[in-house]
Amino acid sequence: MFRITKEFHFSASHRLDHLPEDHQCHRLHGHNYIVVVELSGETLNQDGFVRDYHDLKALKTYIDDHFDHRHLNDILGHSFTTAENLARHFYDWCRERFPETSAVRVSETPKTWAEYRP
Template structure:
């Protein structure tokens, strides 16, 4: 049989710099992004009235982004190098620790895009 998937998109603005890059690499300098975060959930069955998870139940993700990351220097608020890859894993772990237990759908992946053409995805193991 098949399964269902939904994706909810969120946005936030933040700055970062990446350490350990070669001299002159633009990402080694302080710079900012308009981040896009896509949260993907899956389920084998739908709940009434036909949802994987009610999109409204994902609102705490935007609240977390707004309070913890929006308009901040990510190097100051994260204990990891603030790459898109690490940010995707951080957000997936936050979701699993703070939201997953109360939702009918299961987190499948978090994708973080820092530009229109560049993204990183962290897939959660089943």
């Protein structure tokens, strides 16, 4: 199995309104997010790639246009704007466009990661 990954960055705010008011994530706050998309294949295409990294520019454009310096609760339309739900959101978006997508990881801080892998 061949695997490739590409990393993307954005900054955004959010609130986890469903948590108790004394929970730090209930308050409005922000993160410098890192999104890593993983694509896998048992074979390579005619150019020797799982997929050309250049194709993934569409994900960068999507993130820049819809997520960077935005409020995630407004974008995703719910209060569960957790890293786990972001990983699933980006996985679904990528999988529609890049069938080789096998996982997406999202980091909110240098020490925390969430991953969606079906």
